Amino acid sequence: MTNKAIGIKDVAAAAGVSVTTVSHVLNDVAYARVGTETRERVQEVARRLGYGPNRLAQALRTQRSGMIGFISEEIATTPHAGRIILGAEETARAHGYNIMIINAASTGSVDTREQDVAALLDRQVDGVLYATMYHRKLSVPKNLTGLPAVLVDSEDISQAVCSVIPDEEGGARAAVQTLIDAGHTRIGMINNTDDVPATHSRLTAFKKTLADAGLPFHPELVQSEHSEVIGGYEAAVRLLSPGSRPTAVFCYNDRMAMGAYRAAGELGLHIPADLSIVGFDNQQLIAENLYPGLTTVALPHYEMGAWATRNLIAAIEGKTDLTLFAAHPTVLPCPMVLRDSVASPKPKGASSRAAPDSATRANA
Amino acid sequence: MTNKAIGIKDVAAAAGVSVTTVSHVLNDVAYARVGTETRERVQEVARRLGYGPNRLAQALRTQRSGMIGFISEEIATTPHAGRIILGAEETARAHGYNIMIINAASTGSVDTREQDVAALLDRQVDGVLYATMYHRKLSVPKNLTGLPAVLVDSEDISQAVCSVIPDEEGGARAAVQTLIDAGHTRIGMINNTDDVPATHSRLTAFKKTLADAGLPFHPELVQSEHSEVIGGYEAAVRLLSPGSRPTAVFCYNDRMAMGAYRAAGELGLHIPADLSIVGFDNQQLIAENLYPGLTTVALPHYEMGAWATRNLIAAIEGKTDLTLFAAHPTVLPCPMVLRDSVASPKPKGASSRAAPDSATRANA
Numbered sequence: 001m002t003n004k005a006i007g008i009k010d011v012a013a014a015a016g017v018s019v020t021t022v023s024h025v026l027n028d029v030a031y032a033r034v035g036t037e038t039r040e041r042v043q044e045v046a047r048r049l050g051y052g053p054n055r056l057a058q059a060l061r062t063q064r065s066g067m068i069g070f071i072s073e074e075i076a077t078t079p080h081a082g083r084i085i086l087g088a089e090e091t092a093r094a095h096g097y098n099i100m101i102i103n104a105a106s107t108g109s110v111d112t113r114e115q116d117v118a119a120l121l122d123r124q125v126d127g128v129l130y131a132t133m134y135h136r137k138l139s140v141p142k143n144l145t146g147l148p149a150v151l152v153d154s155e156d157i158s159q160a161v162c163s164v165i166p167d168e169e170g171g172a173r174a175a176v177q178t179l180i181d182a183g184h185t186r187i188g189m190i191n192n193t194d195d196v197p198a199t200h201s202r203l204t205a206f207k208k209t210l211a212d213a214g215l216p217f218h219p220e221l222v223q224s225e226h227s228e229v230i231g232g233y234e235a236a237v238r239l240l241s242p243g244s245r246p247t248a249v250f251c252y253n254d255r256m257a258m259g260a261y262r263a264a265g266e267l268g269l270h271i272p273a274d275l276s277i278v279g280f281d282n283q284q285l286i287a288e289n290l291y292p293g294l295t296t297v298a299l300p301h302y303e304m305g306a307w308a309t310r311n312l313i314a315a316i317e318g319k320t321d322l323t324l325f326a327a328h329p330t331v332l333p334c335p336m337v338l339r340d341s342v343a344s345p346k347p348k349g350a351s352s353r354a355a356p357d358s359a360t361r362a363n364a
Numbered sequence: 365m366t367n368k369a370i371g372i373k374d375v376a377a378a379a380g381v382s383v384t385t386v387s388h389v390l391n392d393v394a395y396a397r398v399g400t401e402t403r404e405r406v407q408e409v410a411r412r413l414g415y416g417p418n419r420l421a422q423a424l425r426t427q428r429s430g431m432i433g434f435i436s437e438e439i440a441t442t443p444h445a446g447r448i449i450l451g452a453e454e455t456a457r458a459h460g461y462n463i464m465i466i467n468a469a470s471t472g473s474v475d476t477r478e479q480d481v482a483a484l485l486d487r488q489v490d491g492v493l494y495a496t497m498y499h500r501k502l503s504v505p506k507n508l509t510g511l512p513a514v515l516v517d518s519e520d521i522s523q524a525v526c527s528v529i530p531d532e533e534g535g536a537r538a539a540v541q542t543l544i545d546a547g548h549t550r551i552g553m554i555n556n557t558d559d560v561p562a563t564h565s566r567l568t569a570f571k572k573t574l575a576d577a578g579l580p581f582h583p584e585l586v587q588s589e590h591s592e593v594i595g596g597y598e599a600a601v602r603l604l605s606p607g608s609r610p611t612a613v614f615c616y617n618d619r620m621a622m623g624a625y626r627a628a629g630e631l632g633l634h635i636p637a638d639l640s641i642v643g644f645d646n647q648q649l650i651a652e653n654l655y656p657g658l659t660t661v662a663l664p665h666y667e668m669g670a671w672a673t674r675n676l677i678a679a680i681e682g683k684t685d686l687t688l689f690a691a692h693p694t695v696l697p698c699p700m701v702l703r704d705s706v707a708s709p710k711p712k713g714a715s716s717r718a719a720p721d722s723a724t725r726a727n728a
Contacts, residue, residue, distance in 0.1 A: 100464045229653040285649050289593040
């Protein structure tokens with residue numbers, strides 16, 4: 001694909017040096033004695049003529065391709081994938097590596113995943129990043145073991161492969177603490193029904209944070225549904241029924257929070273005056289665009305991609321041993337993103353009042 | 365990275381054939397006479413032992429790497445990127461190619477873009493896909509010309525590089541026609557203010573579709589703002605002020621439609637009973653999760669990725685000449701996605717009535 005009309009002889013002629021000198025400069029041969037000025041001239045001419053050292057030949061010689069394989073689930077269906085890829089890509093590039101991406105179908109069998117790894121190995125990648133699109137435990141493809149490899153956003157059940165995951169519990173604790181700090185004492189939670197680590201760790205964090213603040217836990221203030229907008233709506237309708245409702249709600253994710261906004265609107269509750277809401281994920285399309293903007297917890301997708309790539313490259317270059325990290329996942333923090341959905345609760349006895357905007361009726 | 369303990373001799377011994385036969389089978393040598401049964405046995409043994417033909421050596425011989433470079437803007441900030449990548453990746457894989465992705469910063473200069481192309485060439489890619497994350501005209505990097513290359517979702521100003529784009533105008537016409545077919549005669553448009561092809565072609569389509577239906581165009585029924593949720597809200601507040609407002613609105617994109625939903629809610633207008641809305645983009649996180657679900661127009665991101673890859677591979681393999689397509693972009697259709705935001709307008713004289721849910725007041 002490089003300009004095939006241009007050969008090493010053309011570079012040598014244009015630079016006024018021998019073919020051997022060009023070869024030594026472009027292949028960065030350590031023992032060759034080439035002056036700085038000549039070296040720079042050869043490089044400049046080669047660049048101008050579009051003649052580069054042949055990476056394939058170089059790779060065969062060094063046994064390193066400079067390529068990192070990236071196996072990702074569901075690139076297409078989640079905005080999270082992009083942030084992981086970006087973190088990996090920018091880090092790889094800064095170290096002179098490139099990323100080759102294979103999109104694994106989430107429905108793929110174990111066999112399919114082994115085939116994905118095999119395809120990358122066949123391409124002579126130096127190492128493999130294996131990313132899932134939400135935090136979970138998985139059985140890694142057998143042929144991943146023994147390679148330089150890092151799991152991103154998942155944990156290896158067999159603890160053989162190094163992994164990096166978000167600090168679910170720390171993020172959830174910060175979210176609940178934000179509500180407590182605003183003065184709320186009757187706080188509800190809208191949780192997911194799936195059996196994934198986040199479901200359990202966010203509930204655990206919710207309970208612990210209440211306990212640490214000396215607040216009682218009311219099981220009836222936890223409502224669980226499918227972790228989508230409609231599930232959040234249905235859970236919120238139950239949670240917010242008049243009588244004993246909470247003044248603040250911690251939602252499993254931003255999509256469920258979006259559903260809670262709708263339920264609050266239908267019940268005439270204003271956010272944050274009548275109800276404070278905190279989400280999780282910082283899914284920007286939702287969190288930034290809800291009205292008012294949603295206070296939530298960010299998942300460190302970019303940071304996980306960057307951490308995984310940095311450590312993978314260190315392992316490829318013999319500077320670290322990833323198996324030292326394999327027994328325990330590395331946990332990265334989940335920072336709070338403050339917007340406008342949290343306020344102090346109303347003093348007791350104050351009554352809710354219709355805001356002018358929702359009371360306005362206009363003729364069609 | 366392949367199992368270095370396993371050599372061609374091991375495969376030959378395990379399969380009970382000569383090293384030459386293994387080489388012929390695995391390298392798919394055309395003139396070699398190897399029976400089907402032997403061929404299958406060798407392949408099975410090689411697979412079982414984890415011994416593959418060395419792709420790097422193969423590439424040096426055939427001058428083809430089986431790798432397609434993918435330069436993408438803003439992978440991280442748009443969910444569209446994923447669908448283009450998925451279309452490209454699945455198509456490439458079906459043809460035995462892999463995708464190598466470089467994420468180009470949207471703020472990159474022309475020099476930066478040339479460096480991205482150079483990095484891919486240095487990796488010996490067979491061809492380049494260059495994807496932008498919204499449809500626009502661009503000056504392609506100089507070193508892209510002359511390569512097998514396809515632009516995805518953008519047009520080359522110099523008309524030298526083949527490109528595939530969405531049928532903006534057709535999609536917009538279908539959107540407006542959907543409102544006309546429902547019986548609306550007073551239709552507004554919320555448009556973008558950016559000088560990009562979609563801004564102009566969607567407005568042109570809006571006017572033409574009204575004209576074809578014999579409906580007058582009222583310039584005051586087009587309101588333009590920044591193409592985000594808040595812009596859609598502000599444009600909708602102006603458009604929906606009482607007096608002469610439209611019964612239906614065509615929105616530049618789903619984000620602006622989300623803003624229009626909020627404005628309608630504040631004005632006490634129910635969708636679709638009081639106001640029908642159609643969006644553009646089928647940005648699922650929004651379109652599926654608004655209440656009611658947003659009827660909108662899908663952009664063919666997957667299809668553009670697949671088309672570009674299919675034709676790029678055909679060019680790489682000498683089966684087509686992409687310059688034949690360069691003068692005019694290939695245009696792919698934008699299908700309607702029907703949800704629940706369009707209904708027939710109320711008969712004249714019928715008055716809007718507060719729905720029970722928004723009238724309910726609950727005590728905090």
